[in-house]
Amino acid sequence: MPIASLNPYLNLSGNAEKAIKLYETALGAKVEHLMRMGDVPSTDAVSSDDKNRVMHAALRIGPSVLMLSDGSPGDPRIEQSNVSVALHFTDADEATKTFDALAAGGKVTQPLIDTFWGAKFGMLTDAFGVHWMFNCESQKKG
Structure with a gap:
């Protein structure tokens, strides 16, 4: 299937x-x-x-x-999760803008930084408790 x-x-x-x-x-x-x-x-x-x-x-x-x-009324939402929604960007400025917008009212767990694997990467939990991962591969200069 x-x-x-x-x-x-x-x-x-x-x-x-x-x-x-x-x-x-x-x-x-x-x-x-x-x-x-x-x-x-x-x-x-x-x-x-x-x-x-x-x-x-x-x-x-x-x-x-x-x-x-919203789930069923009266059903408690699980506050902690081992799942994140991963976003992959092609533009670092857009990744930064989106990261900042989702971080408003939430909590940054890993600032958006340049990494050793050649990408900008960051993580946050938004104001609704949803975990997000950001990745933007660096443009290769040649």
């Missing part, structure tokens, strides 16, 4: 709408699909407080799709 694609899926805790806005601004994300809890045909099962929560969203970022959700 061939796999058609692989997409990271972020489970947030009631702040998916704010995360979408950040990713639109910082990453140039385009919302391809957005469904809210209130869109469920049997809305009796969803409280009025939860009807506006994001049930599922798909954001186009370059050639990739990032998916996210």
Whole structure:
């Protein structure tokens, strides 16, 4: 069975709408699909407080799709994760601009630096607890 694609899926805790806005601004994300809890045909099962929560969203970022959700109401979000979303850039200035935008309100765990393997590399956790890795291969001068 061939796999058609692989997409990271972020489970947030009631702040998916704010995360979408950040990713639109910082990453140039385009919302391809957005469904809210209130869109469920049997809305009796969803409280009025939860009807506006994001049930599922798909954001186009370059050639990739990032998916996210507010998760089920009452389900705790795991704060620590061993998963990071890796971003690969072809332009160092764009990598720096995007790094700074996603770092706002978050925590830089590895500043964006020139590395021994010939790339700019950095890591951060954004304001929503999502771990990001940045890599931009250095241009070869010849």
